[in-house]
Amino acid sequence: MCARRVEIVGGGPAGLYAARLLKLNRPDWQVTVHERMQAHADTFGFGVVLTGSTLDNLEAADPESAAGIRSAGHAGHALRLHRGVEQIMLHGARNLAIGRHALLEVLGAHARAAGVRVRTGEHVDSVTLDADVVIAADGVRSATREKLAGDLGGDLQMGRGLYLWCGAPFALTDSVFAPVRTEHGLFVAHAYPYSPERSTFLIETDEATWRGAGMETSASATPAGDSDAASLRYLERAFRAELGGCALLGNRSRWSRFATVHLDRWYHGNTVLIGDAAHTAHYTLGSGTKLALEDAIALTGNLLATEDVSTAFAEYERNRRPAVDRFQQLAARSQRWWESFGSRAHRPLPVLATGFMTRAGNLDLDRLAGNSPDLVRSALEAYRGEPVAELPADVAAWVFEQPWVHRTLDLATRIVQDPEILGEHTELDWSDPDPWSHEARAVLDAVRANPGGVVRLRGADHGAQGRIDLAERIRLELQRPVLVELPRSARDGAAAALLCGRCDLVRFTD
Numbered sequence: 001m002c003a004r005r006v007e008i009v010g011g012g013p014a015g016l017y018a019a020r021l022l023k024l025n026r027p028d029w030q031v032t033v034h035e036r037m038q039a040h041a042d043t044f045g046f047g048v049v050l051t052g053s054t055l056d057n058l059e060a061a062d063p064e065s066a067a068g069i070r071s072a073g074h075a076g077h078a079l080r081l082h083r084g085v086e087q088i089m090l091h092g093a094r095n096l097a098i099g100r101h102a103l104l105e106v107l108g109a110h111a112r113a114a115g116v117r118v119r120t121g122e123h124v125d126s127v128t129l130d131a132d133v134v135i136a137a138d139g140v141r142s143a144t145r146e147k148l149a150g151d152l153g154g155d156l157q158m159g160r161g162l163y164l165w166c167g168a169p170f171a172l173t174d175s176v177f178a179p180v181r182t183e184h185g186l187f188v189a190h191a192y193p194y195s196p197e198r199s200t201f202l203i204e205t206d207e208a209t210w211r212g213a214g215m216e217t218s219a220s221a222t223p224a225g226d227s228d229a230a231s232l233r234y235l236e237r238a239f240r241a242e243l244g245g246c247a248l249l250g251n252r253s254r255w256s257r258f259a260t261v262h263l264d265r266w267y268h269g270n271t272v273l274i275g276d277a278a279h280t281a282h283y284t285l286g287s288g289t290k291l292a293l294e295d296a297i298a299l300t301g302n303l304l305a306t307e308d309v310s311t312a313f314a315e316y317e318r319n320r321r322p323a324v325d326r327f328q329q330l331a332a333r334s335q336r337w338w339e340s341f342g343s344r345a346h347r348p349l350p351v352l353a354t355g356f357m358t359r360a361g362n363l364d365l366d367r368l369a370g371n372s373p374d375l376v377r378s379a380l381e382a383y384r385g386e387p388v389a390e391l392p393a394d395v396a397a398w399v400f401e402q403p404w405v406h407r408t409l410d411l412a413t414r415i416v417q418d419p420e421i422l423g424e425h426t427e428l429d430w431s432d433p434d435p436w437s438h439e440a441r442a443v444l445d446a447v448r449a450n451p452g453g454v455v456r457l458r459g460a461d462h463g464a465q466g467r468i469d470l471a472e473r474i475r476l477e478l479q480r481p482v483l484v485e486l487p488r489s490a491r492d493g494a495a496a497a498l499l500c501g502r503c504d505l506v507r508f509t510d
């Protein structure tokens with residue numbers, strides 16, 4: 001294959017890693033990264049988390065830079081859900097946290113060592129670059145994506161909640177999820193250590209709380225590029241216990257709504273998009289950097305395998321779509337869970353923690369019980385209302401087998417075979433993933449208009465998770481018992497839903 005000229009727009013994780021992998025394998029290619037920041041130290045944000053499986057993938061692609069990432073990272077902390085004086089420990093995953101700045105330093109150094117030209121302080125327009133291949137790794141606000149919008153299709157959805165990415169000048173002992181209520185409403189911190197002297201403090205709230213606390217005003221009064229000092233001081237007071245009296249650090253920290261990017265196509269002509277430019281996944285799943293780095297692995301593999309650039313791009317998209325779609329779906333569900341956190345924040349802590357662990361739908365109860373047996377036993381006790389001496393061998397089956405009593409209904413198990421036993425009930429269809437949409441409000445109005453009785457939610461098989469999530473909303477807002485109909489393939493999600501109070505009864509339709 002003849003030598004190529006590759007121009008990369010954006011020196012974030014995706015761009016630097018793609019450059020390193022290309023140049024490492026084809027030293028004869030000319031690979032240039034253009035980064036508009038003057039230095040990696042100028043980057044936004046604080047620490048990010050990489051999972052054990054991501055690290056394994058990096059190790060397989062390039063052991064040298066993977067070792068650099070490991071040694072610059074901070075590993076081995078447990079998870080803790082913390083609410084006032086209560087707390088619950090969750091299993092410590094194989095996760096590694098690393099400062100964004102440190103990650104870029106490692107990737108930048110390895111790219112340069114491989115012979116990549118990394119040109120900082122260069123804001124370039126991808127459309128004007130003269131190259132065989134242009135890789136647009138220009139992030140969530142990708143100008144390339146905007147310029148090629150007509151060819152790439154897709155959409156951008158803004159989150160309902162608001163987040164502020166701040167830091168703290170010390171290393172927490174664990175990764176902490178801490179809800180705190182002020183006179184204006186609920187704020188939740190997702191905090192974890194990422195170096196011996198730094199922690200990420202990512203704080204979320206809902207729009208009403210944000211406005212009520214005057215943060216809309218302070219956000220609009222903050223000059224571009226600065227941190228919202230008034231919000232930082234407010235949150236310092238709210239999270240005094242978690243911060244141990246320390247100040248919150250800002251790094252261009254301002255309230256934002258998460259932007260979810262979906263594209264119909266990831267390439268056009270000689271330009272291909274990777275990382276956040278092509279797709280984003282809500283940060284509560286901690287997978288945006290993972291996807292960006294894994295895109296770089298896949299794309300470079302395809303570019304190195306074939307002479308024809310369009311074939312390489314098509315293969316890259318074909319290979320990566322399924323994983324990206326799956327992570328985007330998981331992340332969207334996680335996002336909705338966190339954006340509606342206030343409605344379930346009062347639940348018993350083991351139930352809340354089990355709900356947190358199973359929120360995205362990629363962890364079943366048996367696996368959770370294997371990792372966190374005490375947590376699951378406490379959740380089973382809250383569900384049954386009496387002590388549970390030993391964890392059952394099949395947690396899901398145990399959950400289904402528990403009786404359910406409601407007014408005149410006295411059922412031996414949580415699985416309903418024949419809905420006629422419910423007597424008079426309210427039957428509604430729902431197959432949409434988003435239980436907080438405008439359409440969902442109409443369903444809630446319909447439930448309100450039919451007082452009394454169980455609500456029975458039916459619909460297409462693919463909508464099972466959305467039905468479970470709408471059931472939870474109905475239970476929380478209207479205090480009505482809900483039966484969810486779903487296929488047997490959703491058995492794990494159904495068991496978790498029952499245990500975490502998302503629904504009361506299930507019916508398998510196949």
Ligand SMILES: Cc1cc2nc3c(=O)[nH]c(=O)nc-3n(C[C@H](O)[C@H](O)[C@H](O)COP(=O)(O)OP(=O)(O)OC[C@H]3O[C@@H](n4cnc5c(N)ncnc54)[C@H](O)[C@@H]3O)c2cc1C
Nearest residue numbers: 010012013014036048049124138139275276283288289290
């Ligand atoms: C609050 C928050 C928390 C997160 N936490 C995690 C986490 O724990 N784990 C995780 O895996 N992910 C996390 N992420 C996601 C992660 O930050 C992104 O997915 C990741 O940075 C994407 O990498 P990227 O290289 O595609 O884009 P970016 O990191 O955004 O890099 C793009 C680069 O392109 C440069 N650029 C843009 N336009 C131009 C131009 N025209 N010319 C030159 N340069 C340009 C920018 O300056 C930037 O350096 C989080 C995101 C947020 C918002």
